[in-house]
Amino acid sequence: MNHTTHFDTLIHARWLVTIEKDNEVLEHHTLAIRHDSIVAIVPTADAAEWTADEVVSLSEHVLMPGMVNLHGHSAMTLLRGYADDLSLMDWLQNHIWPAEGQHVNHDFVRDGSLIGMAEMFRSGTTTINDMYFYHQAVAEAAQTAGMRTLVGASILEFPTNYAKNADEYIQRAMAEREAYLNDPLITFTLAPHAPYTVSDDTFKKIVQLSEQHDMLVHCHIHETAQEVSDSLKEHGQRPFARLHNLGVLNDKLIGAHMVHLNDEEINLAARLKVAAAHNPSSNMKLASGIAPIQKMLDAGMTVGIGTDGAASNNKLDMFAETRSAALLAKVGTLNPLAVPAATALRMATLEGAKALHLDDKIGSLKVGKRADLIAIDMGSLETSPTFNVVSHLVYSAGRENVTHTWVNGQCVMRARELTTLDETALKAKAHEWRQRIQ
Numbered sequence: 001m002n003h004t005t006h007f008d009t010l011i012h013a014r015w016l017v018t019i020e021k022d023n024e025v026l027e028h029h030t031l032a033i034r035h036d037s038i039v040a041i042v043p044t045a046d047a048a049e050w051t052a053d054e055v056v057s058l059s060e061h062v063l064m065p066g067m068v069n070l071h072g073h074s075a076m077t078l079l080r081g082y083a084d085d086l087s088l089m090d091w092l093q094n095h096i097w098p099a100e101g102q103h104v105n106h107d108f109v110r111d112g113s114l115i116g117m118a119e120m121f122r123s124g125t126t127t128i129n130d131m132y133f134y135h136q137a138v139a140e141a142a143q144t145a146g147m148r149t150l151v152g153a154s155i156l157e158f159p160t161n162y163a164k165n166a167d168e169y170i171q172r173a174m175a176e177r178e179a180y181l182n183d184p185l186i187t188f189t190l191a192p193h194a195p196y197t198v199s200d201d202t203f204k205k206i207v208q209l210s211e212q213h214d215m216l217v218h219c220h221i222h223e224t225a226q227e228v229s230d231s232l233k234e235h236g237q238r239p240f241a242r243l244h245n246l247g248v249l250n251d252k253l254i255g256a257h258m259v260h261l262n263d264e265e266i267n268l269a270a271r272l273k274v275a276a277a278h279n280p281s282s283n284m285k286l287a288s289g290i291a292p293i294q295k296m297l298d299a300g301m302t303v304g305i306g307t308d309g310a311a312s313n314n315k316l317d318m319f320a321e322t323r324s325a326a327l328l329a330k331v332g333t334l335n336p337l338a339v340p341a342a343t344a345l346r347m348a349t350l351e352g353a354k355a356l357h358l359d360d361k362i363g364s365l366k367v368g369k370r371a372d373l374i375a376i377d378m379g380s381l382e383t384s385p386t387f388n389v390v391s392h393l394v395y396s397a398g399r400e401n402v403t404h405t406w407v408n409g410q411c412v413m414r415a416r417e418l419t420t421l422d423e424t425a426l427k428a429k430a431h432e433w434r435q436r437i438q
C-alpha cells in the first residue's frame with residue numbers, strides 16, 4: 001500500500017460546492033479524508049490510482065460543507081408541538097417555562113439532545129451552537145452522536161431545576177467546562193438567556209469571564225418589539241444600548257434573532273463585529289417579525305442561520321431555514337435581489353463558522369480544514385433538471401435529499417442510515433417522554 005495515495009475515505013462527487021472563492025462549483029472531483037481532515041481535492045481523473053479504506057461514489061450528488069446551525073436548543077425536541085401559535089412571551093411564560101420546570105433534568109436534556117442531533121444529521125447539520133440547561137448532558141449527547149457542538153452554558157437570574165441564581169449557573173458552567181477543554185468537538189460558550197432575564201451585574205461578570213477564558217457569548221437579543229419597549233420602560237434605554245454600555249457588544253458575541261435592530265444599531269453591530277444568528281422560521285411562527293438581514297449584510301455584519309428550538313420552529317432543518325432566509329428577505333424588502341441563493345448558502349455554512357471563530361477549521365471545503373461534509377442527491381424528480389446546483393440546494397432540495405453526513409472525518413450518516421445513533425431507540429425515547437409530559 002502506498003501511504004501517500006492511500007486515505008481513510010475517498011469521495012468521488014458529481015459536484016463540489018466548496019463555498020470557497022466566488023461561488024466555486026467543481027465538477028467530477030474527488031475529496032480525500034485522512035483522520036479528521038480534508039487532505040486533497042482533485043479532479044476524479046487524477047485520483048484513478050488512489051485507494052482508501054472507504055470509497056464513496058456519488059454520481060448524482062453535490063458534496064458541500066456541513067451546515068452550521070448558529071442558534072438552537074437541541075433538547076427542546078421533547079417539547080416539539082407542545083405549545084404552538086403563540087407570541088414569544090405567552091409561549092415562554094405560560095407554556096414552555098412551566099413545562100421545563102416540571103420536566104427538565106439531566107435525562108431529559110440527554111435524550112432530547114440526542115434526538116435533536118439525529119434530526120440535524122439527517123438534515124445536513126454538522127455543527128450546532130446550542131444553548132440550554134444541564135450542559136454535561138448536552139456534551140455527553142454530543143460525544144455519543146459525534147456532533148460538533150458549542151455547549152451554551154445558560155445563565156439567568158431566576159431559579160430553574162438546574163441552578164438557583166446567576167452565580168450558580170456560572171459556577172456550574174465553568175466547572176463542567178473543565179472536562180472538555182481538549183475535546184475536538186465540544187466548546188463551552190457563555191449563554192446569558194436575554195437582556196430581560198439577566199441583570200447588569202451578571203452581564204459584567206460574563207464579559208470578564210469571556211475575556212479571561214476567551215469564551216464566546218451567545219444571547220437572545222432584540223427578538224421582539226415588546227423586549228425593546230419593556231427595556232425602555234425598565235432601563236430607560238433599548239437593550240442594545242444597555243448591552244453596549246455593559247461592554248457586551250464585541251466580536252465574541254452571537255446575538256440570536258436581532259429582529260428589531262434599527263439602522264444605527266446595525267452599524268454599531270458591524271463596527272464592533274457582533275455576529276447575528278438569523279432564525280427565520282421561529283421569527284415567523286412566534287410572529288416576532290422580519291429581521292433586516294440584507295441591511296446587516298450591507299453593513300458588513302457576519303450573519304449565520306439557526307433553527308432555534310424544535311418547540312418554536314418546529315423543525316431542526318437547516319435546508320428549510322436557508323430557503324426561508326432567502327425568501328423572507330425578499331418579502332421584507334420587496335426586492336427579489338435580497339439574500340440571493342449563494343449568499344443564503346454561505347450564511348448557512350462559512351458565515352456561521354466565522355461567527356463561531358471556527359472558519360479556519362470548518363465552513364468550506366478546503367484542504368487542511370476538518371472533514372465536516374454532507375452529500376445531497378440531485379437525482380430526484382424534485383431536483384430535475386439541474387441547471388444550477390446552488391439554486392437547487394437553496395430553493396428545491398430538502399433535508400430528505402441529504403444522503404451522507406461526515407463530522408470531523410467520521411461518517412455519522414451513510415445512505416440515510418445513522419451510524420452513531422439508533423433511530424428506532426430514539427423514537428421510542430421520544431414516545432416515552434411524550435407519555436410522561438402529557
Ligand SMILES: CSC[C@H]1O[C@@H](n2cnc3c(O)ncnc32)[C@H](O)[C@@H]1O
Nearest residue numbers: 073096131132154155193220308309
Ligand atoms: C437559557 S437558554 C434556554 C431557555 O431559552 C428558552 N428559549 C427557547 N427559545 C427561545 C426564544 O426564541 N427566545 C427566548 N427564549 C427561548 C428555552 O425555553 C429555555 O428556557
Ligand SMILES: [Zn+2]
Nearest residue numbers: 220256308309
Ligand atoms: Zn432561542
